[in-house]
Structures are given as structure tokens and as C-alpha cells.
Amino acid sequence: MSENEKSTPTTSTDTPAIPALPEKPKSNGGKYAAFGAGALVVALAAGFGIKAFTGSDDEKLTKITVGTTEASDPYWNELIKVGKEKYGLEIEPVNFTDYTQANPALSQGQVDLNQFQHLQFLADYNAAKNDTLTPVGSTYIVPLSLYSKKHSKINEFAKGGKVAIPNDATNQARALLLLQSAGLLTLKGGGNSLSTPADIDAGKSKVKVAPVEAAQTAAALPSVEGAVVNNNFAADANLDPSKALFKDDPKAKSSEPYINVIAARKKDADNPAYAKFVQAYHEKSVQDLIAKRTKGTQFEVKRSVTDVRGILARLESQIKAAK
Structure with a gap:
């Protein structure tokens, strides 16, 4: 698996699952040699x-x-x-x-x-x-980024519209915090890095979320108001990072x-x-x-x-x- 491969890390049946890492920046580096579990x-x-x-x-x-x-x-x-x-x-x-x-x-x-x-x-x-x-x-x-193929500004998102987000624990929580920072939803208690869609305050939120496999967030763009897409998947889908509607602030808490x-x-x-x-x-x-x-x-x-x-x-x- 190269650094740009998107599969979720595997764990043995007796090992507690560790949430997937957010995707790394798109690299021009070559493929890595594969090895069996535990080998270097x-x-x-x-x-x-x-x-x-x-x-x-x-x-x-x-x-x-x-x-x-x-x-x-x-x-x-x-x-x-x-x-x-x-x-x-x-x-x-x-x-x-x-x-x-x-x-x-x-x-x-x-x-x-x-x-x-x-x-x-x-x-x-x-x-x-x-x-x-x-x-x-x-x-x-x-930074994690929000893209849209329907809108050029966040305030154009429809009330009650859906935004696709990654469904793995690490990226999902980060996507929710991103959407909160963008003013599209509110998380109960302000949210944190363990937040889930169950923590969304629906009455105070403009959009709903549609959790999908991280690799499918870009593909979902035509059917949703927007999508939070990891860097590598955005590059694979030829999304221009400069056209992202919103990014999380790398300096924010x-x-x-x-x-x-x-x-x-x-x-x-x-x-x-x-x-x-x-x-x-x-x-x-x-x-x-x-x-x-x-x-x-x-x-x-x-x-x-x-x-x-x-x-x-x-x-x-x-x-x-x-x-």
C-alpha cells in the first residue's frame, strides 16, 4: 500500500481498531514494496x-x-x-x-x-x-476542504440540503468540525475530535450530513450540496484545491x-x-x-x-x- 492508497488499515481480530489517518498530500513518489503483517x-x-x-x-x-x-x-x-x-x-x-x-x-x-x-x-x-x-x-x-459542484459560495447551500462527509471516525469528526466552522451546522457542546453525526444540533444547523466512504466523497458531489474531501481523493478527482469553498484553519484549536x-x-x-x-x-x-x-x-x-x-x-x- 502506498501513501496514496486509500484502504483503511487492517487490524487483527484481537486488536482494537485504530481510526484511519486523514489522507496525506498527493505525492509524486513511487510505490512502496509490500510486506506481510509485522515485517519491515x-x-x-x-x-x-x-x-x-x-x-x-x-x-x-x-x-x-x-x-x-x-x-x-x-x-x-x-x-x-x-x-x-x-x-x-x-x-x-x-x-x-x-x-x-x-x-x-x-x-x-x-x-x-x-x-x-x-x-x-x-x-x-x-x-x-x-x-x-x-x-x-x-x-x-x-487542511481538510469543502467542495461543491453546484455552488460557488457557502451561503448558497440549500436549507436542509445534504453534505457528503467521510464515514471513518477520524475524518468524520474532523469534517463535522469543518462544517461547524463554515457555519453550516452546530455541534452540541461545541464538538471535538470524537464527534459523530449524532452530536449535530439539527435545530441550529442549516445542512444535514451524508456519511459515505472517504473514497466516494468526490464522486458524491453531483448529488449533494457539497462534500468534504480528503486531499488525496480531491487530487484523484482533479478537484482544484484553490476552488475549495472552505478549508479548516491549520492554526485553529x-x-x-x-x-x-x-x-x-x-x-x-x-x-x-x-x-x-x-x-x-x-x-x-x-x-x-x-x-x-x-x-x-x-x-x-x-x-x-x-x-x-x-x-x-x-x-x-x-x-x-x-x-
Whole structure:
């Protein structure tokens, strides 16, 4: 499964289901090699056109293995290079084609860090597994967008009309918060990252929602007032991001659960080498390549470690309270 493949991560029958991640920005990267459950495909530096480390250089570098679902993306070449030349790191990406394997691999010590998930996904995992994986830095956020083929303005939506939204838990809650921000519906109590259609205050809302498979939201556009479409599905349907009627604000508090992070085991979370990896990720040369790849649909986030750990703690508390 590539990062652009839309299937929901599978879980074994004795593993609590973890909600799907929102789609990542559309990538021009190649396909990933598939592997069976629990297996790893190690993307060695040599495979990225980086020369092997030799001689005394090896002794001066701190090796870090990083689990990711996007190891084929070109920016990893630059990240590996910057990590070595500026931060004294030997960065080795480890590619996963199954989202459900990356956190267990980190927890079990198969990798040092992982970089693939947002805070809501991490909170769901920690709560389900009683784990303590911890952010060591923030990376990016991808805004969710509302499209329409019938209207050019939100105020043109018909009273009682339907808006298609993704039906998986993570994206559905985010879509509801988006529609609330757009003034199209109201959620009881203001809503949160666990909201469902049952939380809609119908008397105070202009539209109704029609939950469908995330991959079908764009296809539903001709028959609804509008649709909340994930980035990759919008790209597949040739929807122009600049024509979206509304996007969630990446700086808004309601977007905080969807900040992507670099995670570590709690006992290793304050490792200075991991802080250097975060710095390397945010180097301009790396970010320029990411911006080029995503065509401006991904926004860099540089929140403090204290902030993202606080958001994670809040999300975990909400999840536990909801059980």
C-alpha cells in the first residue's frame, strides 16, 4: 500500500481498531514494496542515492532508524544528507506499508522514531494499547476542504440540503468540525475530535450530513450540496484545491488533533539526538522539497514539544472518558 492508497488499515481480530489517518498530500513518489503483517522493509541510505558511510565518519555519527510510510519521497534524500552533514546523524528510514504496524514497531524497539501520524491517531493507539508513545516534535498539517459542484459560495447551500462527509471516525469528526466552522451546522457542546453525526444540533444547523466512504466523497458531489474531501481523493478527482469553498484553519484549536508528529518511546523522548532529527526535518532545504512535492497542500508546523505533548494528553483523556 502506498501513501496514496486509500484502504483503511487492517487490524487483527484481537486488536482494537485504530481510526484511519486523514489522507496525506498527493505525492509524486513511487510505490512502496509490500510486506506481510509485522515485517519491515528497510530503506537503506544506499537506496536513496546516498553514499555508504565509511571509516572514521561512522564513529562520529549517531544512527537513528525512523519508521515512515513515505520513504520513497525525494525529500528523504535531503533529510539524510542534512542529518549527516549538519547534525551528525546517520538517518535510516524504515518503510511501512501498513499504518497499524508502525507504532507497535516503535514500542517494541524495532525503530527509534516514527514519522507518519497525527496526534489523534497516536492518542487512539496509546489509549487502545495502554501505551505511552510520545511526540518529540511536530511536522505538518494538511487542511481538510469543502467542495461543491453546484455552488460557488457557502451561503448558497440549500436549507436542509445534504453534505457528503467521510464515514471513518477520524475524518468524520474532523469534517463535522469543518462544517461547524463554515457555519453550516452546530455541534452540541461545541464538538471535538470524537464527534459523530449524532452530536449535530439539527435545530441550529442549516445542512444535514451524508456519511459515505472517504473514497466516494468526490464522486458524491453531483448529488449533494457539497462534500468534504480528503486531499488525496480531491487530487484523484482533479478537484482544484484553490476552488475549495472552505478549508479548516491549520492554526485553529480545532485542528490541533491533526498535527502530524515525530514520536518516540516515552523513556527515550528527551534524547538529544532525536531533537536534532526534528531540527533536520525543519531545515529549509528539506521543507522546500516537501512544498514542491505537495504543491502547497501541506503546511509546516513548528509547535513546541510541550504543546504537542499537552494536546496528546488532552486527546487521550477525551478518549478514555468516552469509553
